[in-house]
Amino acid sequence: MSKRKGRAYRRRRRKGSVSLGTHAVETGANISHEPDFVQLRKWLKKKGFNGFYLVPANFPDIGRGLMTRKALEPGDLVIALPEKCLLTTNTILRSYMGEYIKRWKPCLSPLQALCTFLIAERHFGSRSPWKPYIDVLPKTYTCPVYLPEEVIELFPSPLVKRIHEQKRMVQQLYLASKCFFGSLQPLFSELVEKVFTYDTFRWAWCSINTRTIYMEHKQSEFLTQEPNVYALAPYLDLLNHSPSAQVTAAFNQKSKHYEIRTVTKCRRYEQVFICYGPHDNQRLLLEYGFLTNSNPHNVVYVNKELLCNHVSEKDKLVNRKMLFLQDEGLLENLTFGFDGPSWRLLTVLKIFCLRAEEYLQRKKVLLGLSITADNELGSLELAEKICFHLINENQKAMQNISRLLNEIVEVSDHLELVANVRREELQILQASAEVLQNMRVTAPRRS
Numbered sequence: 001m002s003k004r005k006g007r008a009y010r011r012r013r014r015k016g017s018v019s020l021g022t023h024a025v026e027t028g029a030n031i032s033h034e035p036d037f038v039q040l041r042k043w044l045k046k047k048g049f050n051g052f053y054l055v056p057a058n059f060p061d062i063g064r065g066l067m068t069r070k071a072l073e074p075g076d077l078v079i080a081l082p083e084k085c086l087l088t089t090n091t092i093l094r095s096y097m098g099e100y101i102k103r104w105k106p107c108l109s110p111l112q113a114l115c116t117f118l119i120a121e122r123h124f125g126s127r128s129p130w131k132p133y134i135d136v137l138p139k140t141y142t143c144p145v146y147l148p149e150e151v152i153e154l155f156p157s158p159l160v161k162r163i164h165e166q167k168r169m170v171q172q173l174y175l176a177s178k179c180f181f182g183s184l185q186p187l188f189s190e191l192v193e194k195v196f197t198y199d200t201f202r203w204a205w206c207s208i209n210t211r212t213i214y215m216e217h218k219q220s221e222f223l224t225q226e227p228n229v230y231a232l233a234p235y236l237d238l239l240n241h242s243p244s245a246q247v248t249a250a251f252n253q254k255s256k257h258y259e260i261r262t263v264t265k266c267r268r269y270e271q272v273f274i275c276y277g278p279h280d281n282q283r284l285l286l287e288y289g290f291l292t293n294s295n296p297h298n299v300v301y302v303n304k305e306l307l308c309n310h311v312s313e314k315d316k317l318v319n320r321k322m323l324f325l326q327d328e329g330l331l332e333n334l335t336f337g338f339d340g341p342s343w344r345l346l347t348v349l350k351i352f353c354l355r356a357e358e359y360l361q362r363k364k365v366l367l368g369l370s371i372t373a374d375n376e377l378g379s380l381e382l383a384e385k386i387c388f389h390l391i392n393e394n395q396k397a398m399q400n401i402s403r404l405l406n407e408i409v410e411v412s413d414h415l416e417l418v419a420n421v422r423r424e425e426l427q428i429l430q431a432s433a434e435v436l437q438n439m440r441v442t443a444p445r446r447s
């Protein structure tokens, strides 16, 4: 710690933030001396891990992550975690829980097995060999399954739909696991109903969903054949996401370590990031409970209901157009981005703007051919109408969020999350509105 208060540290503090790719990176406060991390490091060391130039630190805005104490060059190994440290379904099948899982019919899914094991180990506390790892796991999450309904309703409607689907899926997974939990009663002195509550299941599900690394395993005859690609990777799972981070990550069969190498430079005392994938904010929020500002992959979704509300009621072909677009698989993933409406969205709008006598030419639209100047212009105007509708809706939601922020203090973190989603979407919609205006001005004139 004393080293961090030296001249170099003060110079860094004065500088405030430095930049790694497009991600503004701020220097963090080293927390490796905290008792939980001291225990974790001892435990990892015993299992053969010794990559401690990466230290846990708290960073402004982002929270806990890993900071490098040495400069990293392209190709450098960032972290190499021995197989022994990984928690996978193989670990579970080899454990005391293995015989229960092997006996159970119908088989559990890999995800159910991991959730069950994590809940049991957390419950065992100091009797669990995984205690040093479990102690540093977050106690709660900002993932949508944790959000109260009054907060969920403030998200954009395509996201609300997906949050509800996800919540239902987690609840069903919990209900489907309850009989298996019952079979574990001999392992517990408490009633299993008290150990495996929906609350503990939700915590385990979020721990796995937000923290596992992708690692393929051989399918087990004792588990369902759903993809078995999860591995909990202590310490390595402290790495945060940046859309601009460039790393390679894979399990090295020779060294039997899970290895991450950087493709770019990273300066000493900077946070080291990995990229969880080219995810938009909706996906980041659903899977990981956070979003990044100025995410280059971010988009605003337009759902079918919104589309229906904007197409002409007088158009007698509207239902046929809907069916045609549905058959072509074009009614999903319609988006606005920083560069305007997506090709899919514009194509769909062009189909809706076809006059009855032009409808026979619908396939040409899919090929990107222009039908008439009227059709081009009509679709741009429709896109603008939808875009302005979304801007309006966004502004109303922001007003509601501000009102609630004043009224309900307990959910202010959650409300901040919604406000952030809305702010990011507004930027995209405003950029799209500008692009559309330019496109309309330069489009061929109507006949």
Ligand SMILES: C[S@@+](CC[C@H](N)C(=O)[O-])C[C@H]1O[C@@H](n2cnc3c(N)ncnc32)[C@H](O)[C@@H]1O
Pocket: 061, 062, 063, 064, 065, 138, 210, 211, 237, 238, 239, 240, 241, 242, 287, 288, 289, 290, 291, 292
């Ligand atoms: C694999 S963990 C990374 C370590 C985590 N920050 C921790 O303290 O344990 C993934 C979680 O970290 C957080 N996270 C990762 N990248 C982030 C970012 N760029 N901004 C904010 N939170 C982030 C999210 O809560 C996410 O679910």
